[in-house]
Amino acid sequence: MKSFSIAAVFAATTLAALASAQTPSSADKDVFEKACTACHGLEPIAAMTGNKEEWTDVVEDMIAKGAEIGNADKDKIVAYLVATYPKKAEKKISARPAAIVNQRGK
Ligand code: HEC
Numbered sequence: 001m002k003s004f005s006i007a008a009v010f011a012a013t014t015l016a017a018l019a020s021a022q023t024p025s026s027a028d029k030d031v032f033e034k035a036c037t038a039c040h041g042l043e044p045i046a047a048m049t050g051n052k053e054e055w056t057d058v059v060e061d062m063i064a065k066g067a068e069i070g071n072a073d074k075d076k077i078v079a080y081l082v083a084t085y086p087k088k089a090e091k092k093i094s095a096r097p098a099a100i101v102n103q104r105g106k
Contacts, residue, residue, distance in 0.1 A: 055081040
């Protein structure tokens with residue numbers, strides 16, 4: 001009995017951790033979909049990746065184009081975009097130590 005309940009607590013904790021790490025809240029998703037699919041589909045958005053600054057630029061650009069997004073919603077939308085379409089870690093590749101590059105080049 002005791003080991004069963006420990007396993008259940010562990011499973012619940014793991015699921016909760018996974019859910020909070022991977023999925024932004026569904027409320028943010030609703031705000032995003034309402035605000036960002038009024039003029040075009042999801043395609044141009046899904047084709048892009050970015051960090052917080054880059055997505056903030058995009059959202060501000062869309063506001064300049066006429067998207068009706070309040071400040072509170074802007075933060076939610078940027079958070080959703082950063083979590084859903086994060087920047088690829090290209091810097092790690094170019095930061096490879098020179099010594100390793102030389103060894104491989106021999
Ligand atoms: C008022 C209409 C409108 C709304 C609302 C809107 N967009 Fe756009 N979006 C545009 C237009 C116009 C373009 C440019 C299309 C083109 O140049 O072919 C565009 C293009 C884009 C692109 C392609 C890259 C670029 O800058 O041209 C991305 C990414 C994008 N939008 C993201 C978003 C996101 C994220 C939202 C929600 C915050 C959003 N859009 C809401 C009008 C809008």
